[in-house]
Structure formats: C-alpha cells, structure tokens
Amino acid sequence: TQSTRPQRLLGAVQKKATRGNPRSVIQTIDQFCRQREWAMNVGDEKGCILDSVVTETNPTTVLELGTYCGYSTVRIASLLPPQARLITLEFNPDFARIARQVITWAGVQDKVELVEGASGDLIPKMKAQFGVNTFDLVFLDHWKDRYLPDTKLMEECGLLKKGSILLADNVICPGTPDYLEYVRNSPRYQSQYFKSHLEYTKVEDGLEKSVFLG
Numbered sequence: 026t027q028s029t030r031p032q033r034l035l036g037a038v039q040k041k042a043t044r045g046n047p048r049s050v051i052q053t054i055d056q057f058c059r060q061r062e063w064a065m066n067v068g069d070e071k072g073c074i075l076d077s078v079v080t081e082t083n084p085t086t087v088l089e090l091g092t093y094c095g096y097s098t099v100r101i102a103s104l105l106p107p108q109a110r111l112i113t114l115e116f117n118p119d120f121a122r123i124a125r126q127v128i129t130w131a132g133v134q135d136k137v138e139l140v141e142g143a144s145g146d147l148i149p150k151m152k153a154q155f156g157v158n159t160f161d162l163v164f165l166d167h168w169k170d171r172y173l174p175d176t177k178l179m180e181e182c183g184l185l186k187k188g189s190i191l192l193a194d195n196v197i198c199p200g201t202p203d204y205l206e207y208v209r210n211s212p213r214y215q216s217q218y219f220k221s222h223l224e225y226t227k228v229e230d231g232l233e234k235s236v237f238l239g
C-alpha cells in the first residue's frame with residue numbers, strides 16, 4: 026500500500042536526524058521539504074521569526090493549534106525553559122500518530138502534550154481538564170477559517186491575559202482575512218505583521234503577532 030507524505034517525512038527523520046537533537050530534526054524536515062516533497066510546515070524562514078517571538082516571550086504555557094507532523098511543535102518546545110509546557114492540538118489521528126514519533130525522536134516529549142480533537146471542543150476544556158490558567162503564547166497554524174472563531178472562544182474561556190501573545194501563520198497565503206481584520210481593528214489587540222515567504226517558496230506570506238491588551 027502507498028505511504029503518505031507524513032509517513033515519508035517521518036521516515037526521513039528516523040533515517041537522517043540525530044535522536045534527541047531537535048535542531049537536527051528541524052534541519053532534516055526542511056531538507057526533505059526543499060529536496061523531496063513540499064509540506065505545510067511553518068518552515069525555516071518563518072521558523073526563525075517564530076523562534077524569536079518564543080524566546081522574547083519566554084513563555085511558561087504555550088498552545089499550538091495544528092500540530093500536523095510536529096515541526097513547529099519541536100521548534101517551540103526546544104526553546105522552552107525546563108518547567109514550561111506546550112499543549113498542541115491535532116484533529117487528524119494519522120497526523121497525530123506521525124507527530125508523536127517526530128516529537129519523541131527530537132527528545133522534547135516531556136515538554137509537549139499532544140491532544141487529539143477539535144479546537145471547538147477542546148478549548149473550553151483547557152482550564153478544567155488540562156489545568157491551564159492562561160496561555161502566554163498561542164501559535165495558530167490550523168484550518169484558516171478557525172483562527173477567528175477559536176480566538177474569540179479563547180477570549181470567552183478566559184484563556185488570554187493582558188500580555189498574552191497570539192502568533193498566526195499564513196495570514197497572507199493561504200490567508201486569514203477575517204482574523205486579520207479582527208486583530209488589526211480590535212481595541213483589545215496590538216498587532217504587528219512580520220513579512221516573510223510561504224515555506225520553501227518565493228511566494229509572499231507572513232506571521233501576525235498580536236498582543237492581547239486585556
């Protein structure tokens with residue numbers, strides 16, 4: 026039977042990346058996506074912007090929406106201080122199965138909790154079921170039409186505090202127009218656009234960083 030792209034990506038990691046070395050896993054996936062098959066990881070160029078936002082935020086509790094194969098999960102987790110935690114949500118069980126193996130290969134599994142399900146169901150359970158108070162940083166990289174409803178849901182569930190950072194991938198390509206309009210016009214956010222390129226291409230894309238003002 027045919028393998029899937031995520032399975033082939035995992036195969037490259039297990040064949041070429043050094044176990045326990047997150048940078049090696051990231052480098053291997055970027056090389057696979059440049060030389061073999063494009064995949065919708067945030068990638069190396071936007072990944073550097075992600076890294077800088079993570080390090081400057083120095084977060085204790087991070088939420089990632091959209092694990093996919095775990096590329097940005099590994100990128101973020103590798104930069105977290107020892108007691109910090111990353112909760113990453115994934116809807117597709119096949120992707121989740123691959124991501125768990127990528128995360129473990131990188132050796133960051135102790136900082137990561139991968140939860141399978143839909144954001145609309147899981148976000149309201151974050152406090153009671155996952156012991157979360159508020160998120161210091163949220164990385165949005167899941168279905169683009171869910172960025173806005175999930176942001177409103179996080180507000181309603183009291184998961185954002187003054188100073189919480191939302192970092193959204195793909196605000197240009199594929200684009201998240203309703204989300205962008207909201208965070209750029211709402212008095213409750215201070216937004217900043219980081220211009221970049223769609224992963225592994227020359228097409229314009231970028232990340233939008235939005236600080237919740239409370």
Ligand SMILES: O=C(NC/C=C/[C@H]1O[C@@H](n2cnc(C(F)(F)F)c2)[C@H](O)[C@@H]1O)c1cc([N+](=O)[O-])cc(O)c1O
Nearest residue numbers: 065090091093114115116117120142143144166167168
């Ligand atoms: O469509 C794109 N991304 C969609 C990404 C979707 C991923 O997020 C998961 N998810 C859905 N809901 C949840 C939650 F949170 F509910 F659990 C998690 C999906 O199962 C999938 O793995 C995309 C497309 C392009 N592109 O160039 O076409 C480039 C990119 O960087 C992209 O991110």
Ligand SMILES: [Mg+2]
Nearest residue numbers: 067166194195
């Ligand atoms: Mg993306």
